[in-house]
Amino acid sequence: MKRKLLILFFLATLGVSGQTIELLGKVSSLSDVENIHVINSTAQAFTITDKNGEFKIPVRLHDTIVFSSIQYKLKEVIVTHRMLVNKAVLVKLDEQINELDEVFIGKILTGDLFSDIKNTKGDRPLNFFDVGIPGYTGRIATQSERQLSEASSFNPSLGGSGYGLGASVGFTPIINAITGRTKMLRNRVKLDEEQSLILSIKGRLGKDFFASNPLDEDFRMDFLYFCSDDANFFKFCKNQTDFRILIFLRMKYKQYVANREE
Structure with missing residues (x-):
């Protein structure tokens, strides 16, 4: 009886492992989880997450699922037998932190008033908003x-009277x-x-x-x-x-x- 149960379990496992299923997934993070790219790089299928971080994608056992977004680190998940049985997966993403080199903004003040005035740049040039003149703020033509x-x-022309026969x-x-x-x-x-x-x-x-x-x-x-x-x-x-x-x-x-x- 034990042997028969083992055989049935083995056959059921093979059946689940060999077929393609639609995997329901959810991405969790402290930040926005919408529009994250979810790519099955093995089967060359892709989708994106909704506003709740949920997605659906076809997978098979041992497929590689890649999660990609500008604000998160790239993450790869290998499809396991448990995922196939549950038809669901929860993925936690780590935020991408970009550290910048130390920079100095503006002039360093010395305390000498006359010296600091000489090293300070003037105000920005006036534009049409400053003097109350209407100006174009749309897209600049190529x-x-x-x-x-x-x-x-x-x-x-200046001497014309319109687009009729008399127009120049x-x-x-x-x-x-x-x-x-x-x-x-x-x-x-x-x-x-x-x-x-x-x-x-x-x-x-x-x-x-x-x-x-x-x-x-x-x-x-x-x-x-x-x-x-x-x-x-x-x-x-x-x-x-x-x-x-x-x-x-x-x-x-x-x-x-x-x-x-x-």
Whole structure:
């Protein structure tokens, strides 16, 4: 009877160990536990925690789960048999403490009034707020955007009376449109925006993404440019959540790897 029980227990253990289950987890810490990246580096699956620090991710026995966030130290957890049986895990993260070298801010006062006055910098320059003049506080246009605006703006001259037949309109925008300069500048603005978005994605998500989707350093920028060639690049990556962007990158990663293998 004992032997039969041992055999049944062994078979049940094998059944649990060999299958993929959805692991329910919770991250605990004294700080914010939302939007922490949870990566199954073995199965190349990923998710993020919710506002309560909870997450769900598919796992198998001995899979490696990586927890990554700017404010916490990197942590790896190996899936054990007990986790598979309980289908749950509690993970405690340690805060990342960045110590800075000792620095001196400002001038060191000596006590000599005349000497300290000479070594002290003056006040900051006046701006339009100080004198009550309205000013622009929005995003500063790039050089390409300014050139496009100048090349495509149809402004009546000082002697004109409007945009009707009697208006005197500058011919430069018309010439730019005919010669293709306006189209060229419009494409340059798009390329600048595309390049900026690529660098932003690489800086924010590159480390975590390539941890579960391995790619040589020499090919990582090539992969991101491959993603930007997709017609839906801006739709899935501009002003979107990290999770939505990661899903798009994962889809393009499969295509990129397949193309390289071919």
